[in-house]
Amino acid sequence: MAIPVIDFSKLDGEERAKTLNQIANGCEEWGFFQLVNHGIPEELLERVKRVCSECYKLEREESFMSSKPVKLLNDLLENKSGEKLENLDWEDVFLLHDNNEWPSNIPGFKETMAEYRSELKKLAEKVMALMDENLGLPEGYIKAAFNGGEGLEKAFFGTKVSHYPPCPHPELVNGLRAHTDAGGVILLFQDDQVGGLQILKDGQWIDVQPLHNSIVINTGDQIEVLSNGKYKSVWHRILATPNGNRRSIASFYNPSLEATIAPAAQLVDKANQEVEEGYPKFVFGDYMSVYAEQKFLPKEPRFQAVRAV
Numbered sequence: 001m002a003i004p005v006i007d008f009s010k011l012d013g014e015e016r017a018k019t020l021n022q023i024a025n026g027c028e029e030w031g032f033f034q035l036v037n038h039g040i041p042e043e044l045l046e047r048v049k050r051v052c053s054e055c056y057k058l059e060r061e062e063s064f065m066s067s068k069p070v071k072l073l074n075d076l077l078e079n080k081s082g083e084k085l086e087n088l089d090w091e092d093v094f095l096l097h098d099n100n101e102w103p104s105n106i107p108g109f110k111e112t113m114a115e116y117r118s119e120l121k122k123l124a125e126k127v128m129a130l131m132d133e134n135l136g137l138p139e140g141y142i143k144a145a146f147n148g149g150e151g152l153e154k155a156f157f158g159t160k161v162s163h164y165p166p167c168p169h170p171e172l173v174n175g176l177r178a179h180t181d182a183g184g185v186i187l188l189f190q191d192d193q194v195g196g197l198q199i200l201k202d203g204q205w206i207d208v209q210p211l212h213n214s215i216v217i218n219t220g221d222q223i224e225v226l227s228n229g230k231y232k233s234v235w236h237r238i239l240a241t242p243n244g245n246r247r248s249i250a251s252f253y254n255p256s257l258e259a260t261i262a263p264a265a266q267l268v269d270k271a272n273q274e275v276e277e278g279y280p281k282f283v284f285g286d287y288m289s290v291y292a293e294q295k296f297l298p299k300e301p302r303f304q305a306v307r308a309v
Contacts, residue, residue, distance in 0.1 A: 001206050003030055003199065005214070009037035011130075023127075024134040027219055027227075031234030032199050034214045040119045045213045047112045048189065052247055055104040056092065056163045064092045064165060073173055085173045090240045096159040113159065117251065120215075121157050124185050124253040127217055131185075135227055137264055145226060145264075146184055146255040154256035155184075164196060164238060164246040175238035175246070180299050181220035182291040183254030188216040194244035200235035208236075221287070221299055222255055225279045228263035233299065257285030280307035 004026045010019040026033030064070065069090050076085060094103050096117065102110055128142040146155040164175045175196055190197060190210060197208040197216075208216060221233045238248070255261055262281035280303055290305045 001201070001204075002209055003206065003216075004033040005211065006033055006035055007037050008035045008039065020130065020134060023130055026217070027131065027134070027223075027231040030199070030201065031232050032208060032216060032218045032236070034208075034211055034216050035123075036211065036214050038123060038215050040116075040123065040215065042213055044112070044116060044119065045189065047108065048116050048249065049192075049247065051104070051106050051109040051112045052161055052163075052249060053245075054106045055109055055161070056245070056247075058106065059104060060092050060163070061165070064163075067092070069173065073167075073169060076172060077169065084171070086177075088173070089176045090167050090170075090173045091162050091164055091176055091238075093160060093162040096161065097157065117157065117159055120159070120187050120251045121253065123215065124157070124187055124251070127185055127187075128253070131223070131227075131231070135230065135264070135267065137266055141264065142184070142223070142226060145261065146222070146253065146259055148256050148259040154258065156254045156256060157251065158254070159249065159251040162248040162250070164194075164240065164248065166242055166245060167240040168242065170240035170242050173240050175240040177296045178235050178237040179296050180233040180235055181218065181252065182222070182288060182295070183220040183252045184222045186218045186220055186250055186252045188218070188251075189249040190216055191244075191247045194241060194246040196239045196241050196246050197248075198237055198239065205237075220252070220254070221291075221302070222261050222284065225261050225303075226264055228267040228279060230267065255284040257283075257288065259284045261287070279303060282306045 004022060006019060006022045006026065069088050072085055072088065096102055096113055125143055132139060132141045144150045148154045167173060192210050192212050195207060195210050198205040199208060219231050219233055223231050224233045260281065261284050263279050287306045290302050294302050
């Protein structure tokens with residue numbers, strides 16, 4: 001079993017309806033799908049791979065080797081307890097967005113990643129527009145909801161650059177613990193060679209196969225709420241591996257912290273609008289406060305907690 005692979009270029013031709021159906025199926029049945037021929041230049045993607053790999057090798061690898069995960073794993077081996085380190089991740093990570101100081105001094109890093117982020121943000125907005133179309137929502141509905149209103153530009157667009165170095169005892173540690181994503185639309189440029197990403201489908205963990213220069217799309221908790229549960233955010237994790245340094249560049253188009261999120265009125269059965277079991281209406285910043293404490297726990301209690309805020 002493999003997650004759907006969708007040729008994004010077919011949207012512009014005779015196969016548009018078929019491609020829209022494939023995207024709807026990816027959102028409804030999987031929560032994950034891969035885009036090929038997505039329009040982001042290959043040359044740019046190759047530069048992104050190069051500068052991120054150089055950044056880790058030259059600026060971050062040494063400090064990772066003295067980081068908390070490495071120390072705790074060494075302590076565990078020394079004590080020979082055999083227990084798994086359940087509450088940390090074998091991950092080196094930093095965040096890029098418009099208002100933080102980018103950490104790397106690698107030549108070309110800032111220019112390359114700024115260009116890449118611009119392209120990814122445009123792709124995210126195209127994907128959201130297709131979700132609107134498939135869900136029967138007004139044009140621009142999801143984008144406006146995330147930005148806090150029509151014509152506003154307040155949504156948060158962040159890029160998380162992660163590396164998962166080789167782990168000598170992958171059975172004792174998680175690469176990244178299982179979770180659903182808090183936000184909106186996530187666009188992942190994953191490693192071409194080193195696997196490890198899995199999603200939970202029908203009670204089974206399924207590998208998200210590495211595919212050269214594809215972009216993996218997944219839906220976060222806020223898309224689940226806006227779609228009134230038609231699109232689900234899906235549990236996923238990254239396994240630690242003894243071989244290879246997995247590179248993972250995840251960009252996410254999230255609501256602004258002030259945005260109010262609720263099921264789209266067009267998708268709510270009028271007779272059931274007052275049913276308490278439905279998705280709540282909330283301010284995204286309140287949801288993030290809950291998520292910060294409960295990221296690796298089931299999502300349903302988060303919706304209940306934010307209902308009570």
